[in-house]
Amino acid sequence: MQTVSEALAEAAQRKPDLAPYYELHCRLLELQEKAKEEIAATIEMADQGALQMSVHQGLPLVSFAQLPIEAEQFAELALHIAQMLTEYDVEVGERTLPSDSVAWVSLAQQWFETGQTAEEPSEESQEETLAFKSAGLALKPYLEWVAEQVLPQVDQEHWRRGYCPICGGAPDLSTLDEETGARRLLCSRCNSQWLYRRVGCPFCETSDHTKLAYYPSEDKVYRLYICQECRRYLKTIDLREAKREMLLPVERVTTVAMDAAAQQEGYL
Secondary structure, three states: OOOHHHHHHHHHHHOHHHHHHHHHHHHHHHHHHHHHHOOOOOOOOOOHHHHHHHHHHOOOOOOHHHOOOOHHHHHHHHHHHHHHHHHOOOOOOOOOOOOOHHHHHHHHHHHHHHOOOOOOOOHHHOOOOHHHHHHHHHHHHHHHHHHHHHHHHOOHHHOOOOOOOOOOOOEEEEEEOOOOOOEEEEEOOOOOEEEEOOOOOOOOOOOOOOOEEEEEOOOOOEEEEEEOOOOEEEEEEEOOOOOOOOOHHHHHHHOHHHHHHHHHOOOO
């Protein structure tokens, strides 16, 4: 099985101009994975009846308070990520960083709760501060860890919503199942995958075919879905056409050209 490092190294060889971008994300993914492996905790969940009631009501199952965050470790991780982003000259807004671990955790909670809102992103909200971006990236291993504990308990047939059943995050990638063609959304925050209807925009839920379109790649493996109703886009991988193993966290990075193409046309 190919590792994340190997997959991104191959991508860098294919596109040398993007090598620094791939190297940054390789280092980030490795750092996040190491942080997740070091989590030693248990999660307190509601009983099965209460959990299923939340699913039926469309309520994400995990709150910020349930994440196994140890403040000092989290602050160290976030600071490391901030230094890495600075090293690679990632474009962000104001660069002042929190002075203590409590402030880092508070910022992470703000990031978590902001990402749960159903509001459409605006042009004004696109610029992130270095601290806010770093806190969000540092939170990902904790979100992934808790998602791995909780997602198996979710009856996905009763979810099928456009946001994550675990953390309430929005999808940034989807797949079409290699056997049935069923669509699964991938959470941009915790990497949970869940079933969603084949036709329709997960952001505004329109099913009006006159508002929806997609553009396939030449090899038909990739599709760029766009919605004229809410001006959002979603990258999709058709696993029926893929001839190789797909590591979705890697594909999120290596499909950056699709993001650029969509954003150039004014999609968010």
